[in-house]
Amino acid sequence: MKKTLIGIAAASLLMLGTAAQAQQAKPPVYGEIGYSMIENDDLKFGVLRGIIGADLHPNVAVEGMLGLGVKDDSFTAFGTTFDAKIKNMVGVYAKPKFNVTPELELFGRVGFTRINIEASVGGASASDADSDLSYGVGLNYNITPTVHIGVDYMNYYDKDGSKFDGVTVGVGFRF
Template identity: 40%
Template sequence: MLAGGVQDDNVETPFGSVNVDLKHTYGAFLKPKMDLGQNFELFARLGWAKTKIDAGGGSDSESDFAYGVGLQYSFSPKAYVTGGYMNLYDKDGVQVDGWNIGVGYKF
């Protein structure tokens, strides 16, 4: 999995407001799934992700256990669209999570 941030955030600290921006994250996941019929699948993601965050002019890159759930719809045997929720990082009071959408093609 490879992802980038589409929205930054402002975090209040004792020293004032700090702008936080997700630069990128990548990871490897197991993806158990359940067929719901009518070309739909319910899935979970369990794995490890490395995330780079820029905050207040500096940046940091950390790894953490990551997880999520989602739904996939197949247009054909090879093309699909997917959406769900992922938690990519949660340490030391910093959490990177959110909703995602994607398209895929099976080779």
């Protein structure tokens, strides 16, 4: 009888430990919203960036990104001032990551981004879209198991003498 009680007590303790781990596990799917300050030569754009991601492993996630231009800029060429804007950006990334502490995550991103830009003068406008390899690094700080704040640097596009890169600050939610 004594051995049976010890066995039941040991099994109960093991089950409690498993339940505690399950409660502390982070949900595998997350979303992030942030403001990106993106530069191209002398131009500075503002982009509202959203990311949906899923953890495939504790150290690897995949992400999809949509960015919408919210701050335009202008430049002068041939004595004429042109307005320029990022209409949108779409990207897919692999995200290797590492928890430095339980709250602090260091990550990288590598993938592809398609950027759609537009320049206009008077009533005329022209747009162009192109894709390139993208990469970056960042940090996320977990405020709670389901909410984090973050900052990252991304090089979205660097081809044919044109480069779009910048810093994003944002907030993320796991669900």
